[in-house]
Amino acid sequence: MNALRTARALLSLAALAAAAAAISAAPVVQAAPPEWQFVEAWRAIGFATFAALFAVLAARPGTGVGVWVVLIANKAALTVSAATWLATAEGAGTAAAWDGALTVLLVASFLLAAPWRSEPMAAVVAPLQAVAA
Numbered sequence: 848m849n850a851l852r853t854a855r856a857l858l859s860l861a862a863l864a865a866a867a868a869a870i871s872a873a874p875v876v877q878a879a880p881p882e883w884q885f886v887e888a889w890r891a892i893g894f895a896t897f898a899a900l901f902a903v904l905a906a907r908p909g910t911g912v913g914v915w916v917v918l919i920a921n922k923a924a925l926t927v928s929a930a931t932w933l934a935t936a937e938g939a940g941t942a943a944a945w946d947g948a949l950t951v952l953l954v955a956s957f958l959l960a961a962p963w964r965s966e967p968m969a970a971v972v973a974p975l976q977a978v979a980a
Contacts, residue, residue, distance in 0.1 A: 858905035
């Protein structure tokens with residue numbers, strides 16, 4: 848399996864996991880007390896959004912480097928946040944494990960897919976390199 852195929856497989860796995868999380872969040876939203884339903888719905892929508900973004904990257908790994916960086920930074924920040932509240936917040940350990948694993952998966956996929964070498968990115972990078980030279 849070449850590097851790009853491996854990156855796509857990892858991203859597809861991330862998309863499926865996020866989609867499963869979104870689906871499994873529906874009963875949580877319904878069971879939440881009214882004052883928490885919005886927060887739980889927001890969380891479920893976030894899972895669905897990330898499922899879609901991971902699927903987009905799996906389908907088109909040459910998508911802008913900025914999308915990759917934002918996703919990696921988000922998952923890393925969520926991992927650090929969860930680790931910060933390990934002792935006091937219920938579910939922080941689970942969140943740290945999932946988001947930490949996704950951070951590693953995204954970094955590995957990013958390095959394997961090398962989106963900075965894609966055709967569209969090459970058109971952006973070449974003029975910048977010429978100016979810098």
